[in-house]
Amino acid sequence: MEIIALFWMFFKIGFLAFGGGWSIVGIIANNVIGNGWLSSGEFTQVVSVSQLTPGPVAVNIATYVGFKICGVLGASASTLGILLPPLIIIFIINVAGKFIKLDKERLDAALRVGTSSLIIVTLYTLIGSRHGDVTTFLIAAFTFLLFVKTRIDPVYIILGAAIAGTLFSVL
């Protein structure tokens, strides 16, 4: 029955995952720790591992929490749970789009404005989180310039920054 509980919890959280995965790490933490599935120390480890492995952090957290509690079946149930809400909503939008005619260009413009606000909020939240210090912001500024001014694949930029961070932590 824990598999159904896992699925249901991540399914509900999936609907709240608005504006990017980072915004729901806190919600997942409350639920997982509140249900007594993991201690807060274990959850912190789960978040670290989810950042170290490829893929969207929120999905990784769901997969890993499910795996820790119920093995492969738990991982599948949790991952499916968190991914089903966007699928349902995309389906509804596609169906609704056949009946409601909106001006596409104006809709694009409006979504861009709203999304830009959301990204500013994400940046603000991340900068305000406890991870930041002078080194982080220097790396951030350098990365920004590399992304905007050059055509370097950001995969290498992230790797380079991570290695730089590792070196700074030793020195």
Add this chain to the structure above:
Amino acid sequence: MDSEINSLMIFTTFFKVSALTIGGGYAMVPVLIRHLEKKGWVNQKEFYNLLAKAQSIPGPIAFNLSIMIGKKVGGFRGSVAGAIGVIIPPFFTIMLIGAFLTRFSNSVLIKGFLKGAFGAILGLIGGVLYKMIQTKKWNYLEILIMIIGALVLIFESSYTVLLFVIIVTVVYVGDKKWKS
């Protein structure tokens, strides 16, 4: 669109980007635009329009984006291929090496590694925001609404969805009037 794009190519592209990018879905956005542009599947304006759509619905951005880009370049089958490609690498990586990594997650080295990657992600999100703004023509009222919207969202985070809908509706309804 190039008629040679098939579902397998869409799958491998998203699989590769997903497997190579650490640091979460947001980190995948700038990686995706570089790879897709190089292949000529979407141009910058199309990409950032799709990104705006992907962010307007709940769910991980990289997953939503894979469905939308997959659909644009390969129809329904393309969207399925994109979504599966994005999800498979993390799903198996977590189960195979998650337990192994957990043992080291408290080490100073791993913390430094994550801190560096975090800096890069901040810079990349800043870069995505810059491009999001740069690839669109703005009028003054849109800029004003974007800034006020962001400030309100920062101070009142419990009604994000509602506030987002209000921002989008105001711009959608307003744009017609401001332009005429």
